[in-house]
Amino acid sequence: MRGRTDWTAHVVLMLGVLAFALPIWLVFAGSTQDAAAISRGELSLLPRLSHLDVYARVLGEGSGGSGPVGHMLLVSAGMALGIALGKIAVSVLSAYAVAFFRFPCRMLAFWTIFITLMLPVEVRIVPTYQVMSDLSLINTFTGLTVPLTASATATLLFRQVFLAVPDALMDAARIDGAGPWRFLRHILLPVSAPNIAALFVILFVYGWNQYLWPLLVATDPRLDTVVIGIVKRIGVNADTEWDRVMATAMLALLPPVAVVLLMQRWFVKGLTEGEK
Amino acid sequence: MQERRAVFPGRLLPAALVLPQLALTAVFFLWPAGQAVWSSLTRADPFGLNAVFVGLDNYAALFSDPLYRDTILRTLGFAAAVTALSMGFALLFAVFADREIRGRGFYRTMLIWPYAVAPAVAAVLWVFLVQPQIGLFGPALDRMLGRLGLGWNYQLNGAEAMLVVILASAWKQVSYNFIFFLAGLQSVPRAVVEAARLDGAGSWRLLRAIMLPLLLPTTVFLLVVDVVYAAFDTFGTIQALTQGGPGKATETLVVKVYRDGVVNLDLGSSSAQSVVLMLGVILLTAVQFRFVGRQAD
Numbered sequence: 001m002r003g004r005t006d007w008t009a010h011v012v013l014m015l016g017v018l019a020f021a022l023p024i025w026l027v028f029a030g031s032t033q034d035a036a037a038i039s040r041g042e043l044s045l046l047p048r049l050s051h052l053d054v055y056a057r058v059l060g061e062g063s064g065g066s067g068p069v070g071h072m073l074l075v076s077a078g079m080a081l082g083i084a085l086g087k088i089a090v091s092v093l094s095a096y097a098v099a100f101f102r103f104p105c106r107m108l109a110f111w112t113i114f115i116t117l118m119l120p121v122e123v124r125i126v127p128t129y130q131v132m133s134d135l136s137l138i139n140t141f142t143g144l145t146v147p148l149t150a151s152a153t154a155t156l157l158f159r160q161v162f163l164a165v166p167d168a169l170m171d172a173a174r175i176d177g178a179g180p181w182r183f184l185r186h187i188l189l190p191v192s193a194p195n196i197a198a199l200f201v202i203l204f205v206y207g208w209n210q211y212l213w214p215l216l217v218a219t220d221p222r223l224d225t226v227v228i229g230i231v232k233r234i235g236v237n238a239d240t241e242w243d244r245v246m247a248t249a250m251l252a253l254l255p256p257v258a259v260v261l262l263m264q265r266w267f268v269k270g271l272t273e274g275e276k
Numbered sequence: 277m278q279e280r281r282a283v284f285p286g287r288l289l290p291a292a293l294v295l296p297q298l299a300l301t302a303v304f305f306l307w308p309a310g311q312a313v314w315s316s317l318t319r320a321d322p323f324g325l326n327a328v329f330v331g332l333d334n335y336a337a338l339f340s341d342p343l344y345r346d347t348i349l350r351t352l353g354f355a356a357a358v359t360a361l362s363m364g365f366a367l368l369f370a371v372f373a374d375r376e377i378r379g380r381g382f383y384r385t386m387l388i389w390p391y392a393v394a395p396a397v398a399a400v401l402w403v404f405l406v407q408p409q410i411g412l413f414g415p416a417l418d419r420m421l422g423r424l425g426l427g428w429n430y431q432l433n434g435a436e437a438m439l440v441v442i443l444a445s446a447w448k449q450v451s452y453n454f455i456f457f458l459a460g461l462q463s464v465p466r467a468v469v470e471a472a473r474l475d476g477a478g479s480w481r482l483l484r485a486i487m488l489p490l491l492l493p494t495t496v497f498l499l500v501v502d503v504v505y506a507a508f509d510t511f512g513t514i515q516a517l518t519q520g521g522p523g524k525a526t527e528t529l530v531v532k533v534y535r536d537g538v539v540n541l542d543l544g545s546s547s548a549q550s551v552v553l554m555l556g557v558i559l560l561t562a563v564q565f566r567f568v569g570r571q572a573d
Contacts, residue, residue: 006375008372009372010379012368013372013383016369016386017383017386019447020389020450022405023404024401026404026405027401030404041409043404043411043412094294097289097291097293099280100280100283101287109294112306113297113298113301115305118558119305119306119557123533123553124550125546125550126315127309127547128308131308131311146300147303150304163279167280180284183284205391209397210394211515212534215515227394227396230397231396246404249404253393261385264388268459272455272459
């Protein structure tokens, strides 16, 4: 701006960057330090790079009554991918039906889906547990993922995207003799690819970061996600292996952060366009 | 409602297409919601064998319980603090990140990534910052406050516990608000900004007279999102930091539903609380669609 450096802006933004980066750096540095020293309150901001092998140990072996973090990461990845891909598939199909067809009870179907916006798990904890238990879905991977694949938000988003597709595109496809399936696969999905990518990021993060749901429906330690695993181990005891706990926290954090960073541009565009 | 002009013929195919979504909705949303309403109207008999219909007794008991009213007020205060902090800081950062300065991209990325941090993991990060024995600032805080005769231990002191859960929850939500405020600021036409500059408006004036009024719809939208986040999504944060304690110092409505329903197995009361929360979400959703929906038309 007019060749001058805007120092106020740099100072404010730098402080913001630090406020968010410091805790992560602290956890990284702590993960390489001596557990006993951390217990004495001697947490330092200087990492000891010679102790990075803590990550290999945490990933491979369990401790303190919980399994290896490697296994938790697999459960988390399975859950996040299952929820993200499942939600996208289910929502694309129902949005396609609502936008491109006229069928009886179409509006009823639409509003039924819409209602799920108003029923987050948090407000119906106990009855949902009962339903899950009636269906024998407690402590199953299906129970962890499938119930979370219904999505009003994603359906509304795709409906909006589909409504904006020009009629000419559809007319052309029909003149070429394309039926509903071919139109969906070869025209509609490619056209909506940026929206799908953006939604994938949002849903992957949503799935990875679940806490209440796995806490309710998966009490078996073999189904512990890494977010559940880290919260279980955060309790302060004299013999807590702090270096390992911090390494676990790093591993819980990195995958969703990596997904957001890698797909940042799509994600920001999808988020701000989709939600409004 | 907006409609497409050209559509495919057929009735069976579209019905099959919406079926998975409708089945999931019916089984995992409507059924439990119906169960919640039903069991909020019943109470287990003394032997725990049968549920007896008791009408609105559970609701009457709930609202005449001063502890429940405390929890409502606590949740409102908590939500207000989290919303104000995360919106305030997000707006501050967005205003400066919108300026044409060097390293803009870097700043934006570094303020956006915390979106990906789980609420429960945000709590874990804050433990490492402020835990009284091992946290980076914990022991120093304890010494400092100790001189004032207070001491620092959020596991024992309710006010300190509330402060920590507010900070950890707001910390995680800044990035979401930042993304939307920045997008809002960037959509202000450059011509408007240039015209105001030519008329001699300074940065502050520009912000107050032009940017903030144009950000109003974004602000209303974020207000609802933040309140929903603070009321519902912070369960993991609170559970990891304080489990609602010490005592009930950080017990929000959702933490109470969990404590009463899952820990204490008081199904009638927990269900009545669930129904009250559902009404709350319906109200918030209606507010959001009223304001934001109008914007989209």
